[in-house]
Amino acid sequence: MSWRAPSEVFPVSAERRVVLSLWAEKMPSASCDTLLDDIEDIVLQGDLKPQDRHSARKHVVPKARKRNTQKYLQEENSPPSDSTIPGIQKIWMRTWGCSHNNSDGEYMAGQLAAYGYEITENASDADLWLLNSCTVKNPAEDHFRNSIKKAQEENKKIVLAGCVPQAQPRQDYLKGLSIIGVQQIDRVVEVVEETIKGHSVRLLGQKKNNGKRLGGARLDLPKIRKNPLIEIISINTGCLNACTYCKTKHARGNLASYPIDELVERAKQSFQEGVCEIWLTSEDTGAYGRDIGTSLPALLWKLVEVIPEGAMLRLGMTNPPYISEHLEEMAKILNHPRVYAFLHIPVQSASDTVLMEMKREYCVADFKRVVDFLKEKVPGITLATDIICGFPGETDQDFQETVKLVEEYKFPSLFINQFYPRPGTPAAKMAQVPAQVKKQRTKDLSRVFHSYNPYDHKIGERQQVLVTEESFDSKFYVAHNRFYEQVLVPKNPTFMGKMIEVDIYESGKHFMKGQPVSDAKVYTPSINKPLAKGEVSGLTERERDGHKERENLKQGPHPARGPAQHSIPRPQDHNPG
Structure with a gap:
């Protein structure tokens, strides 16, 4: 059976029917059972006909109903007055977490703006707050929780998104609030519309086609890029691991990859809209395609065919077990002139004992083999990694092995995280390292990291860099060289979105400073003019x-x-x- 709009399955209001038909003609075909399992219906009392509902605007009483294959919650709320008309309100959005989450936030903003809502940067001026959460660490969830409390104090309408409510929708502080699941972001207009009317709705199901889980919402949805020059593309959702400390797996689930042709089309569309840098992201890019009979190198070779000269591609995080299967091909791709020679490979610990307790599915020797191979085959490559300090059971000797790894490789980019036990994870039930010990180890490793400067030897080099953004202090433009190393350049508007040549004259821990070469040509990528900041992409x-x-x-x-x-x-x- 072909996909049918929700309005064909059960009655909905005239306003809502417009939203539900938003991009229906492009949705994949699915069985009726699959569709019904994914529909969020609001059952009305004494209002059996759609025309009656639209004309009378009778009070809505949401009715809870159990679902077999998805978590479903529906809260009761008193509807607002008849004067509330969705589609004209102001919405403030806040996103925490990874690139995948940021991409989701951009898609939600784009759909809401395309429908007529105003996305505002002024939280106090907004009618509704859309909070897009991260569940990786306790501080991120604490900020999310505090924002909910503040919104309630200011009497704002609230819609929650991201990994926190997806993983644990029944937490007390989420009670009565609308939730949009991580695979349901293409229906954010529906959720916002009903929330503004005073209803609480929750869409937490998985995208499926003929029973097979999909990578997520369509990639060609409207979007508002935070940076019009950078497109973030999620190539898959979920992963194949079961790390004992990870809460994200509870929200994103098992691996589900987008087809190569859809990803290539998204990249081409982005370049047509003036994007000059693409980031590929997911919970584990190295695992891409294993669920659909393809691989990461196969995707990358197709993508480099459509990257215009002067534009660049950056690959996101990959875990050691899967990237190790493609090292030869990955080295060739990372040497391509339109691909940054950069890779983020988390090690988490240099103790095999700790890695076993984490269920990371590799040993330290495996990680070193990947790093050594890439450093040899891709000269100058930037390798970033992550380390968790104070994982349950970590001894002083375990920690010292990690310190030695950092001293040996002197990673230019190192993300040091103090361990936080996340609720519902196996690691939360393990014997914990004392808080003071965790803090001290985090400080000690940070001291080691800051003991070396990875860029001192590059002073005096002439480099070609791509300028894409402004520095946080607004004093410089931010560019990146071939190895995705940060280079600060003077704020000349003609540089933005262009490749320029600079002479490196200064270096810091996380950056270099470059002086543009006076007689060098400013190279403009062969792409269209970028969209304006805040402009919606994906529209005709x-x-x-x-x-x-x-x-x-x-x-x-x-x-x-x-x-x-x-x-x-x-x-x-x-x-x-």
């Missing part, structure tokens, strides 16, 4: 014109508008066929 010219017209209407003395009160073209009205 007709849709983009409609979006701009709606924004202009908001500035004037126009009456409140709802989805049924104007005829400006919207993305959900577009039918490519």
